[in-house]
Amino acid sequence: MDTITRPMTEDDLPEAGRIIGLAFGTFLGAPDPATFWGDQDYARTRWLADPAAAFVAEQGGVLVGSNFATRWGSVGFFGPLTIHPDYWNGGFGQRLLDPVMALFECWGVSHAGLFTFAQSPKHVGLYQRYGFWPRALTAIMSKPVRSGQAEGGWERYSALAEAEREEVLRACASLTDRIYQGLDVAREIRATQAQGLGDTVLLREEGELVGFAVCHCGAGSEAGSGKCYVKFAAVASGAGELARFERLLDACEALADARGMERLEAGVNTARHEAYRCMLERGMRTDIQGIAMQRDNEPGYNRPGVFLLDDWR
Numbered sequence: 001m002d003t004i005t006r007p008m009t010e011d012d013l014p015e016a017g018r019i020i021g022l023a024f025g026t027f028l029g030a031p032d033p034a035t036f037w038g039d040q041d042y043a044r045t046r047w048l049a050d051p052a053a054a055f056v057a058e059q060g061g062v063l064v065g066s067n068f069a070t071r072w073g074s075v076g077f078f079g080p081l082t083i084h085p086d087y088w089n090g091g092f093g094q095r096l097l098d099p100v101m102a103l104f105e106c107w108g109v110s111h112a113g114l115f116t117f118a119q120s121p122k123h124v125g126l127y128q129r130y131g132f133w134p135r136a137l138t139a140i141m142s143k144p145v146r147s148g149q150a151e152g153g154w155e156r157y158s159a160l161a162e163a164e165r166e167e168v169l170r171a172c173a174s175l176t177d178r179i180y181q182g183l184d185v186a187r188e189i190r191a192t193q194a195q196g197l198g199d200t201v202l203l204r205e206e207g208e209l210v211g212f213a214v215c216h217c218g219a220g221s222e223a224g225s226g227k228c229y230v231k232f233a234a235v236a237s238g239a240g241e242l243a244r245f246e247r248l249l250d251a252c253e254a255l256a257d258a259r260g261m262e263r264l265e266a267g268v269n270t271a272r273h274e275a276y277r278c279m280l281e282r283g284m285r286t287d288i289q290g291i292a293m294q295r296d297n298e299p300g301y302n303r304p305g306v307f308l309l310d311d312w313r
């Protein structure tokens, strides 16, 4: 039977979304894998953000799996990669890694990585073949949102005028560039705004942008019902960075509260030791633990002293 890999189209989204839930539900041993997935959405949000970076594999005209690549300036990562359980170990996962590796090449990213299940020799073995090596654990953490929080001391990207938005995107890119050369998540800020997935919290000191957090809120985003998920956050390094990071986390919680969310979720690579410790000290608890695998075993921005949140899921 003919097997092909091709770019995803809008018509593929329902089936691709169904397979994502089924594949994870089956792998994790959920009692009813078909209903395991909640109402968080990865397929539509990522396809809309960059349709040319989403791929499906088909056999005999039947969709069997999908994969999504993300470009954050000089950094690339991929996922979720999922294959329908009936087709596992048939080489489809590899077929969906090939176009993503080609895309990384074409984008010229200097750092590439992924998040996967640390306990699975199959997963780790599969990605090692593509030059990714296991490094530190990544903790996906959460806490209940404190209600009735005072708002203030931070701004929302959504409240800015168009001209100000461009300036803020540049300031965000310059902030992340100082953490890892060329790291730029403008596409996440834009996608969150354009798709109505949540908002981006902005923190300033003496007028200068010193921190930001891209937050997804509720059903249909990557957070799911009742949750505010910090997809990416970073503060400027230098004097007072820990206090700045705490202020940013407070602001994320205030946004979550203002939007009626019950839990705040964020992922942190544990190699960012101080950030991880700060999250623990604030009462965040780990719900999911995975591992970051990084191309050529390079640390990228997963290193001590970096106050940044993301998890590459």
Ligand SMILES: CC(C)(COP(=O)(O)OP(=O)(O)OC[C@H]1O[C@@H](n2cnc3c(N)ncnc32)[C@H](O)[C@@H]1OP(=O)(O)O)[C@@H](O)C(=O)NCCC(=O)NCCS
Residues within 6 Å of the ligand: 023, 024, 027, 079, 080, 081, 082, 083, 084, 087, 088, 089, 090, 091, 092, 093, 094, 095, 115, 116, 117, 121, 122, 123, 125, 126
């Ligand atoms: C993970 C997943 C995408 C892989 O897709 P797949 O089509 O089953 O993978 P492939 O058949 O292309 O490759 C798997 C390879 O791992 C190898 N493998 C299996 N167990 C292994 C082990 N213990 N050590 C090393 N390699 C192993 C297989 O032999 C196979 O290689 P081969 O083709 O040379 O035999 C799929 O199993 C899936 O959807 N899982 C559930 C969702 C998920 O976990 N997604 C990934 C999140 S990071």
